[in-house]
Amino acid sequence: MIRLLVILLVIVIVVLVLMMIRMRPSPPRSAKKQSPQQESPREILKRRYAAGEIDEDEYLRRMSGLSQDW
Template identity: 65%
Template sequence: MLRIVLPLLVIAVIVLVLVRPAPLLRMLRGKQRPALEDDPREILKRRYAAGEIDEDEYFRRMSGLSQDW
């Protein structure tokens, strides 16, 4: 019995990993974290690097993000 169940279980895990890796990873992690590119600090860093905002604006907004409201 075990000689049949174990290979089937291995095949099922391989199929799950190949077909739907994202839901499996979320399940293993426990909870879904927001995407890194949606993080306000990352958006602010990109805007500063692109020259959309100056250094003073960058630091002012970063300090606002780090405050606990």
């Protein structure tokens, strides 16, 4: 009878430990999918201008738009 109770207790403990492990939040899978800090609109414009995605006129126009208080 005591052996059966010990076996049952071990099974309950194992199940509880497994449940606690599964309920724990998992860490992010890759740093590329989640950036720790988002780029500001100014940083995005600077990067796009440096990469040649937008020309100087577009860069200056959009930067001046960001400088205005709405």
